[in-house]
Amino acid sequence: xxxxxxxxxxxxxxxxxxxxxxxxxxxxxxxxxxxxxxxxxxxxxxxxxxxxxxxxxxxxxxxxxxxxxxxxxxxxxxxxxxxxxxxxxxxxxxxxxxxxxxxxxxxxxxxxxxxxxxxxxxxxxxxxxxxxxxxxxxxxxxxxxxxxxxxxxxxxxxxxxxxxxxxxxxxxxxxxxxxxxxxxxxxxxxxxxxxxxxxxxxxxxxxxxxxxxxxxxxxxxxxxxxxxxxxxxxxxxxxxxxxxxxxxxxxxxxxxxxxxxxxxxxxxxxxxxxxxxxxxxxxxxxxxxxxxxxxxxxxxxxxxxxxxxxxxxxxxxxxxxxxxxxxxxxxxxx
Amino acid sequence: xxxxxxxxxxxxxxxxxxxxxxxxxxxxxxxxxxxxxxxxxxxxxxxxxxxxxxxxxxxxxxxxxxxxxxxxxxxxxxxxxxxxxxxxxxxxxxxxxxxxxxxxxxxxxxxxxxxxxxxxxxxxxxxxxxxxxxxxxxxxxxxxxxxxxxxxxxxxxxxxxxxxxxxxxxxxxxxxxxxxxxxxxxxxxxxxxxxxxxxxxxxxxxxxxxxxxxxxxxxxxxxxxxxxxxxxxxxxxxxxxxxxxxxxxxxxxxxxxxxxxxxxxxxxxxxxxxxxxxxxxxxxxxxxxxxxxxxxxxxxxxxxxxxxxxxxxxxxxxxxxxxxxxxxxxxxxxxxxxxxxxxxxxxxxxxxxxxxxxxxxxxxxxxxxxxxxxxxxxxxxxxxxxxxxxxxxxxxxxxxxxxxxxxxxxxxxxxxxxxxxxxxxxxxxxxxxxxxxxxxxxxxxxxxxxxxxxxxxxxxxxxxxxxxxxxxxxxxxxxxxxxxxxxxxxxxxxxxxxxxxxxxxxxxxxxxxxxxxxxxxxxxxxxxxxxxxxxxxxx
Numbered sequence: 126x127x128x129x130x131x132x133x134x135x136x137x138x139x140x141x142x143x144x145x146x147x148x149x150x151x152x153x154x155x156x157x158x159x160x161x162x163x164x165x166x167x168x169x170x171x172x173x174x175x176x177x178x179x180x181x182x183x184x185x186x187x188x189x190x191x192x193x194x195x196x197x198x199x200x201x202x203x204x205x206x207x208x209x210x211x212x213x214x215x216x217x218x219x220x221x222x223x224x225x226x227x228x229x230x231x232x233x234x235x236x237x238x239x240x241x242x243x244x245x246x247x248x249x250x251x252x253x254x255x256x257x258x259x260x261x262x263x264x265x266x267x268x269x270x271x272x273x274x275x276x277x278x279x280x281x282x283x284x285x286x287x288x289x290x291x292x293x294x295x296x297x298x299x300x301x302x303x304x305x306x307x308x309x310x311x312x313x314x315x316x317x318x319x320x321x322x323x324x325x326x327x328x329x330x331x332x333x334x335x336x337x338x339x340x341x342x343x344x345x346x347x348x349x350x351x352x353x354x355x356x357x358x359x360x361x362x363x364x365x366x367x368x369x370x371x372x373x374x375x376x377x378x379x380x381x382x383x384x385x386x387x388x389x390x391x392x393x394x395x396x397x398x399x400x401x402x403x404x405x406x407x408x409x410x411x412x413x414x415x416x417x418x419x420x421x422x423x424x425x426x427x428x429x430x431x432x433x434x435x436x437x438x439x440x441x442x443x444x445x446x447x448x449x450x451x452x453x454x455x456x457x458x459x
Numbered sequence: 460x461x462x463x464x465x466x467x468x469x470x471x472x473x474x475x476x477x478x479x480x481x482x483x484x485x486x487x488x489x490x491x492x493x494x495x496x497x498x499x500x501x502x503x504x505x506x507x508x509x510x511x512x513x514x515x516x517x518x519x520x521x522x523x524x525x526x527x528x529x530x531x532x533x534x535x536x537x538x539x540x541x542x543x544x545x546x547x548x549x550x551x552x553x554x555x556x557x558x559x560x561x562x563x564x565x566x567x568x569x570x571x572x573x574x575x576x577x578x579x580x581x582x583x584x585x586x587x588x589x590x591x592x593x594x595x596x597x598x599x600x601x602x603x604x605x606x607x608x609x610x611x612x613x614x615x616x617x618x619x620x621x622x623x624x625x626x627x628x629x630x631x632x633x634x635x636x637x638x639x640x641x642x643x644x645x646x647x648x649x650x651x652x653x654x655x656x657x658x659x660x661x662x663x664x665x666x667x668x669x670x671x672x673x674x675x676x677x678x679x680x681x682x683x684x685x686x687x688x689x690x691x692x693x694x695x696x697x698x699x700x701x702x703x704x705x706x707x708x709x710x711x712x713x714x715x716x717x718x719x720x721x722x723x724x725x726x727x728x729x730x731x732x733x734x735x736x737x738x739x740x741x742x743x744x745x746x747x748x749x750x751x752x753x754x755x756x757x758x759x760x761x762x763x764x765x766x767x768x769x770x771x772x773x774x775x776x777x778x779x780x781x782x783x784x785x786x787x788x789x790x791x792x793x794x795x796x797x798x799x800x801x802x803x804x805x806x807x808x809x810x811x812x813x814x815x816x817x818x819x820x821x822x823x824x825x826x827x828x829x830x831x832x833x834x835x836x837x838x839x840x841x842x843x844x845x846x847x848x849x850x851x852x853x854x855x856x857x858x859x860x861x862x863x864x865x866x867x868x869x870x871x872x873x874x875x876x877x878x879x880x881x882x883x884x885x886x887x888x889x890x891x892x893x894x895x896x897x898x899x900x901x902x903x904x905x906x907x908x909x910x911x912x913x914x915x916x917x918x919x920x921x922x923x924x925x926x927x928x929x930x931x932x933x934x935x936x937x938x939x940x941x942x943x944x945x946x947x948x949x950x951x952x953x954x955x956x957x958x959x960x961x962x963x964x965x966x967x968x969x970x971x972x973x974x975x976x977x978x979x980x981x982x983x984x985x986x987x988x989x990x991x992x993x994x995x996x997x998x
Contacts, residue, residue: 131917134906144833148904151834155824162795162820166813169798170805173734180735180802181989187740187793195792196785203781206831211774213833218770233610267606268700270765270840274906277837281766283701284605285694288767301915303908305840307599309606310526313911 137275137296137321140216144277147209154202217278220291224259227252228340228423231262231269231282234311236302239423242331243339248317250302253327257293261388265419270306273319279305287388294321344428347421351413359432365410366403370433377404391426470873470970485570486973491556492871493577494547499940501543501584506936508536513895513929516922521913529912530597531613535587537600542622543584545856546629546714549721550636550667551580553863554660556871558636560964560971561654563645563980568638576628576635583625590617599910601711604692604703608684615685619678626671629717633667636660645963647982651745654962654986655738658745659724662752666713666720670756674710677703704766708759716755719819719851720748722859723790726812729862730794732960733809734801737987740793747786754783764835773832780830787823791816806958807881811862814889818854822847825900840910842921843903849896861888861939868943869953873970876950880942888935894928961989 136142173182227250228239238250252258262271262282272279276292304315322330338346348354356365366376372391375383379402384390393400395417398410417425471488481489512532515523524532555573559566567573590596596618598607607615640661644653681703683689690696692703731738738744760768760776794816803809825847829835838844868876902921907914914922956965961984967976984991 131905132901134904144837147831147833151828151831155821155828158824159820162791163817165795166798166816169795169801170803170813173798173801173803175735175802175804181993182735182800182802184737185739185796185800186737187743191792191796192740192743192789196789199788200781200785203784203827206827207778207781210777210831210833210835214764214773214836215770217833217836267610268603272840272906272908274837277833279765279836279839283694283767285700286767301906303906305908307530307601307603307606307840307910309610310530310597312530313521313526313908313913316915 135275141277220259224257229262230419232265234315251320253324259291272303272305275300340427341431344424372430471973494551505539508532513926517926519916526912531595545718564643565974567635576631580628583621586621590614609693623678626675630671633664636664655727656724659720659748662748663720670710670713677706708762712759713755722856725859725863729808729812731987736801739796747789750786808862808866810885815858822850841903842899842907846896846899874946874950884938891931891935898924
């Protein structure tokens with residue numbers, strides 16, 4: 126393909142096709158209106174050019190009908206843009222439930238991606254064809270923006286917060302990955318590639334390389350290493366809440382409020398434990414701010430999520446979780 | 460001294476001489492010229508940065524300047540062009556000169572405050588220049604946190620303070636205009652007899668007074684977090700980086716209208732006088748200025764569709780952004796309708812007005828693209844956005860500013876500009892502008908991200924076109940700089956009313972006497988009523 130002749134950016138997802146239909150509508154409206162204005166101005170400028178300096182044009186007073194027409198018609202056409210745009214945007218904002226999760230950490234100036242199976246990449250992301258991929262993203266420093274133009278996906282990646290984006294690749298190939306939010310000196314070097322592979326090829330890729338342990342089992346090691354298990358016991362009541370099957374549930378806090386146990390809450394509880402204390406427990410946990418990286422946090426989180434699963438794919442978790450097996454899946458699938 | 464006229468009649472340029480008579484003047488017309496000098500300097504400085512940026516982007520690898528230097532170049536280009544050129548451009552020069560004259564007043568309501576505004580502006584500008592000379596700033600004009608507060612190692616505080624200070628000049632000018640327009644209109648000059656330029660300056664002033672304090676506070680918070688580690692925006696200090704974006708765009712979106720509303724006012728004046736017609740739908744054009752000023756405060760979130768702001772907030776901001784497009788469209792249609800059955804002359808200001816309407820139409824239509832939620836996700840932070848706002852800011856405001864400068868040049872200086880050269884340069888600027896920025900729409904849609912020092916090779920063809928256009932544009936801007944200065948000494952002497960306009964500013968001498976009018980005019984006709992010219996001849 127000759128890139129200089131390209132008029133539409135590569136399309137590699139259904140969302141991209143939906144967006145490009147909307148784009149076509151926008152272009153048609155723009156073409157009609159600009160042609161109308163330009164044609165009228167050219168026509169008037171020639172037809173009514175001043176032929177003698179004594180010309181005194183007749184008065185034309187405003188016309189209410191015209192004013193109403195050129196207020197209402199553009200408004201209606203723009204409301205179509207609005208509704209259509211909202212539709213596409215909601216499609217972009219809502220990952221399907223069965224999407225496979227991939228973690229993204231942005232830092233000056235590289236993208237680090239982690240697969241649940243344990244593969245870690247820098248400035249690259251390999252995904253299988255035809256399976257929706259949900260990205261859970263955060264930044265170690267400044268704001269970045271994860272931009273995959275072939276899927277028309279862009280979302281800011283912020284420090285101190287998890288954001289999500291998703292796409293469903295429909296065409297195998299190699300696609301641009303850009304940082305779209307200015308992030309400092311080597312902003313334009315914070316780029317990479319997305320590889321969309323045939324599922325079988327993807328499985329081979331996953332199996333090869335220095336993948337090794339799953340994210341959850343790395344998380345488990347960290348959990349032991351940081352001595353979290355001393356208080357967060359799963360075998361008997363500990364000084365801190367049992368984390369078995371806790372992900373996705375509602376917890377009651379000492380303040381009487383409830384909070385949903387999601388990535389944001391887990392993150393906050395590790396870095397700033399005294400912010401929201403679960404009812405019935407003391408404020409005794411130290412902050413791990415500065416001791417764990419964003420990637421460590423994601424691994425810990427994946428471990429905690431795995432605690433609720435009936436069979437832990439990565440192993441490890443299941444062994445230490447004999448109790449509550451029956452209840453956990455039900456709570457998880459709530 | 461600006462000019463050495465051979466006229467015997469005393470005017471505001473000749474009634475006093477010497478540096479002191481300029482630096483301590485309270486005459487709004489002289490202050491306008493002080494601003495004109497200052498912002499012209501900043502425009503050419505910002506232009507030099509743009510030139511180096513375009514040269515760097517001629518080839519895909521970053522080879523002309525280092526990445527750090529490139530980032531400083533686009534940051535300073537944006538900061539200087541937005542805060543030190545575009546925001547003051549039309550209000551501080553043409554507005555200062557014309558608001559009292561158009562309403563038949565001797566001066567603004569607060570002449571000393573007006574002079575103070577200029578000094579504040581210069582102090583703010585000096586801070587930015589100092590920051591530039593000692594090492595520059597690399598945060599972009601948007602100062603996004605936590606990059607600007609915790610990571611950038613350039614002169615953020617100095618630059619931020621410069622903008623903070625310059626903001627006060629904007630606030631005071633707005634305040635001065637609001638009071639002047641309310642209190643100092645000539646007898647008989649009712650609100651609906653005001654020239655549309657005054658309506659647009661009034662709407663602009665409201666935004667300046669209400670919006671600028673917010674950017675001032677925001678930049679102050681950046682300075683506090685950066686200087687004293689007060690946790691406001693940086694999550695590592697317990698802050699919220701998205702809060703900054705809300706505060707920043709709460710000013711900076713209305714600021715777009717601070718930049719473009721005055722341009723719309725200029726275009727209304729020009730279109731009317733060179734077609735010898737009343738502006739079609741006067742009240743609709745007037746009220747659309749006010750509508751834009753109000754709605755402009757309700758759309759800031761459309762800069763933040765991918766920032767992690769709530770999707771429902773984004774939906775509301777998208778809707779409101781379409782609403783603000785309606786009054787802009789009303790203006791374009793009314794200007795076009797004004798031309799119907801008119802008598803159009805092709806003087807330079809009218810060429811600029813044609814240019815403005817065309818380029819603003821494209822800028823406005825692509826604005827609706829960006830207000831469309833799904834589409835914005837794809838093109839935000841790409842060259843599509845860069846092209847869009849340059850169509851509004853440069854294709855719109857700059858065209859109107861140059862058109863207005865030519866239109867009122869005879870009144871301001873007492874000299875005519877050379878028509879042939881002026882028409883030529885208007886054409887060169889129009890062509891150069893389109894060649895520079897139209898390819899940026901395409902490459903933006905084809906996903907070239909903005910603020911990239913180096914870029915993938917597939918975008919080069921568009922960058923080459925854009926750089927070629929930029930060189931044409933640079934020549935286009937240099938031509939008027941030369942002939943306008945030339946005309947101060949060698950231009951033909953200007954008659955009092957060379958364009959046969961009906962506004963009050965044309966009923967006094969060129970250049971005007973120090974207090975504008977020998978006798979306070981009494982107004983008994985609507986704006987753009989060209990029949991009064993016949994009456995005056997008869998009388």
